Amino acid sequence: MAAEIRLFPCLSDNFGYLIHDPxxxxxxxxxAPEAAPIVAALEREGWxxxxxLITHxxxxxxxxVAELKQKYKCRVIAPHDKSTKIANADLRTKQGDVLKIGSLLARVLETPGHTxxxxxxxxxxxxxxxxxxxLFSIGCxxxxxxxxxxMWDSLLKLRALPDDFKLYCGHEYTASNxxxxxxxxxxxxxxxxxxxEVRRLREANRPTIPTLLGEEKKANVFLRADEPSVAASVRMKDRSAAEIFGELRERKNKS
Ligand SMILES: [Zn+2]
Known part of the structure; x- marks a missing residue:
């Protein structure tokens, strides 16, 4: 039986996600951006x-997290501490770990940079x-x-995944990206x-997620810092992809 995934808004522009093993x-x-919409989604489904699974x-x-753990006595899996401590973790995870969620398998990729x-x-x-x-849709x-x-190395790890993989990201930022x-x-x-496509989805008040990694590889400029045409566009032809990525990120910060 295929896993079921549910997506719903949390806070102002975060996504909440549930993945269920039938x-x-x-x-x-x-x-767990906030407990209430997650509890509501669980109750809608009877799950x-x-x-x-905490990302950062x-x-x-x-x-x-604290409220959900109290209510469901669930297991909390968090990355190894490398910056601020994450409270309430039962299990610390790192690159290459494979976690079992029922019969579903989740492989951990360390993707540092944002944190x-x-x-x-x-x-x-x-x-x-x-x-x-x-990695966001058309952004990072x-x-x-x-x-x-x-961060560029982390994006390369994600770019190495197959084109037909679906990307679920943390925020609805696609239009501004x-x-x-x-x-x-x-x-x-x-x-x-x-x-x-995104203009139509947002007009209909629908999420722009998930998106296919294959489409992101063709359209997301932050995954394309090693494309000669992108280097030419920012006038950095002889520079490394990581430097060009840094220039793109700085321009986005100022935009
Ligand atoms: Zn963050």
Whole structure:
């Protein structure tokens, strides 16, 4: 039986995610921005929370953990401490670990840069990755704690996943990401098509997530810092991909 995934808004622009295993009834929440919408989603489905998979320590990803753990006695899985301590963790996880959520398998990718502790969870059998604040649709997270080369390496890890994997990210930032990406690649046909699709989705008040990694590889300028055309657009032809990535990220910060 295929895993079921539910997506719903939390806080102002975060996503809440549940992944459910029909075979064992196990259900994991990816992060916990706030408890109430997660509880509501669980009750709508008649599911019981068994696990919380935390991607990083920021409050808008862990704010609901304590309340959910109290209510469901669920297992809380968090990255190894590399920056601020995450409270309430039962299990610390690192690169290469494979976690069992019922019969579902979640592989851990360390994707530092936004924070030093940031991990992404890859469900290979479901062709799904939860990348939180490392990789957004047509964007990437701000580099708060790491370095640009570190973040570029993390994006390369995610880019190495197959094209038919679905990307679920931490925030609904796609429309503003597209506005910026078009300043770098105004003639990218896949980006222009995505811009049109996102305009329609947002008009209908629908989420722009999930998106396919294959589409992101063609349209997300932050995954394309090693494309000669992107280097040319920012006039950095002889520079490394990590330097070009850093320039793109700085321009986005100022945009
Ligand atoms: Zn964050």
């Amino acid at each position: 075979a064992t009834k196990a259900t994991a929440s990816i992060d 019981t929370l068994t696990d919380i 320590h920021h409050h808008d990803h862990v704010g609901g 030093l502790d940031h991990v992404s969870y890859v469900f290979d059998n479901e062709k799904t990755v939860f990348a939180a604040d490392t 997270g701000r580099v708060f704690e790491g370095t640009y080369p570190m 597209i506005k910026f990406a078009l300043t770098i690649e105004p003639d990218n046909p896949v980006l222009k098509a995505r811009a049109e």
